Amino acid sequence: MKRLLLCAALLCGAAQAADDAALLAKARAIHDKVLTIDTHVDIPFDFGDGYDMMKPGPRRQQVHLPTMQSGGLKAPFLIVFVEQEERTTAGYAHALSQAFNKFASIHKLTEQTYPEQIGLALTSAEARRIAAGGKKVAFIGVENGYSMGKDLRLLDQFYDYGARYMGLVHNGHNDLGDSAQPKKNEPVAEWNGLSPLGKQVVARLNELGIMVDVSHSSDKTTRDIIAASKVPVIASHSAVMGVSVHARNMSDTALEALGKAGGVIQIVAFDPYLTVTPPEKLAAIAALNKEMGVSGPGEVEKLPAEKLATFEARMAEIQKKWPRSNVKNLVDHVDYAVKKIGIDHVGLASDFNGGGGIDGWNNAGETLNVTLELVRRGYTEDQIAKIWGGNLLRVMDAVQAARKK
Numbered sequence: 001m002k003r004l005l006l007c008a009a010l011l012c013g014a015a016q017a018a019d020d021a022a023l024l025a026k027a028r029a030i031h032d033k034v035l036t037i038d039t040h041v042d043i044p045f046d047f048g049d050g051y052d053m054m055k056p057g058p059r060r061q062q063v064h065l066p067t068m069q070s071g072g073l074k075a076p077f078l079i080v081f082v083e084q085e086e087r088t089t090a091g092y093a094h095a096l097s098q099a100f101n102k103f104a105s106i107h108k109l110t111e112q113t114y115p116e117q118i119g120l121a122l123t124s125a126e127a128r129r130i131a132a133g134g135k136k137v138a139f140i141g142v143e144n145g146y147s148m149g150k151d152l153r154l155l156d157q158f159y160d161y162g163a164r165y166m167g168l169v170h171n172g173h174n175d176l177g178d179s180a181q182p183k184k185n186e187p188v189a190e191w192n193g194l195s196p197l198g199k200q201v202v203a204r205l206n207e208l209g210i211m212v213d214v215s216h217s218s219d220k221t222t223r224d225i226i227a228a229s230k231v232p233v234i235a236s237h238s239a240v241m242g243v244s245v246h247a248r249n250m251s252d253t254a255l256e257a258l259g260k261a262g263g264v265i266q267i268v269a270f271d272p273y274l275t276v277t278p279p280e281k282l283a284a285i286a287a288l289n290k291e292m293g294v295s296g297p298g299e300v301e302k303l304p305a306e307k308l309a310t311f312e313a314r315m316a317e318i319q320k321k322w323p324r325s326n327v328k329n330l331v332d333h334v335d336y337a338v339k340k341i342g343i344d345h346v347g348l349a350s351d352f353n354g355g356g357g358i359d360g361w362n363n364a365g366e367t368l369n370v371t372l373e374l375v376r377r378g379y380t381e382d383q384i385a386k387i388w389g390g391n392l393l394r395v396m397d398a399v400q401a402a403r404k405k
């Protein structure tokens with residue numbers, strides 16, 4: 001205020017620029033020091049034999065080694081995700097083969113393709129050691145317990161393959177519990193929370209030392225999981241209802257229970273969760289999808305080149321007319337969660353390659369922008385280190401310490 005009164009407009013501009021440069025330098029110094037963990041990075045839909053997820057090739061490939069390098073993203077959890085399909089023997093078999101395929105591709109990445117650049121971490125100590133050696137760190141998370149069908153024994157195998165967290169549900173209810181987003185033909189609740197098998201899964205994950213992830217669970221399922229788990233749980237990619245209302249966001253009640261139990265919410269850079277998308281925008285996107293014959297996830301990638309270019313140009317127009325959420329919106333959710341449950345219980349996730357990405361953090365190369373906003377809001381280096389991974393590793397350590405020998 002004083003400065004505004006004292007200096008002429010031109011000088012103020014110069015002073016502002018100097019402030020910005022100082023802030024950026026401070027943010028960069030902190031960012032370089034802390035272990036930046038992003039708890040949710042998908043393997044793109046169109047990956048397959050010979051597909052190289054660390055190359056910038058395919059559309060929506062938001063994370064690869066050069067952008068991780070330039071943006072200072074050090075440690076992504078790579079996600080073994082399966083879409084929720086029919087709960088039949090054939091459906092379970094298909095899901096499991098997809099899951100194994102993704103486990104294998106992550107091992108291939110870290111053990112054969114780029115062993116000098118990125119290493120798989122199974123513990124927090126390994127992660128810190130790999131990062132100290134100048135390499136990127138990969139962790140493995142499982143999204144959607146549908147991949148285990150009803151076979152609890154598979155969880156042991158997931159652990160052996162390196163899974164260190166597992167989310168029980170995705171979009172649509174499954175055998176383990178109710179989803180925050182039921183499919184169109186489904187009732188709001190099928191189990192009224194966690195199913196009996198879901199309870200057994202939580203118990204087995206506790207015994208194995210795999211973190212339980214409540215993201216995508218309904219509010220009741222989330223609270224059931226927190227109550228059932230003997231150790232802290234995580235929300236690997238969620239935002240909060242207190243800032244923006246969305247079925248995928250955590251209610252205050254669930255958030256408080258998560259914090260009280262020692263867990264952590266990883267605030268996700270997913271546009272529709274951070275701010276409410278205007279209905280006009282949703283209608284415009286739906287109309288475009290219909291016109292282009294895009295009916296589900298992964299369909300856009302299959303469009304012929306010319307049609308894809310048209311699709312992207314038209315989508316860019318829509319995004320311009322109704323801008324996406326930005327880094328300030330993301331940090332609004334961080335601020336809220338920190339005020340509600342404390343600095344020790346909040347972290348970050350991108351959901352890159354899975355629909356994530358906002359203005360200012362749309363790929364791994366822009367990761368510094370998040371730290372910059374945290375610094376701008378007054379978070380200290382210690383606090384930023386906690387948000388960028390310290391908290392998550394604390395939970396991982398606690399869960400692994402409780403692993404049944």
Ligand SMILES: [Zn+2]
Pocket residue numbers: 143216237354
């Ligand atoms: Zn997800």
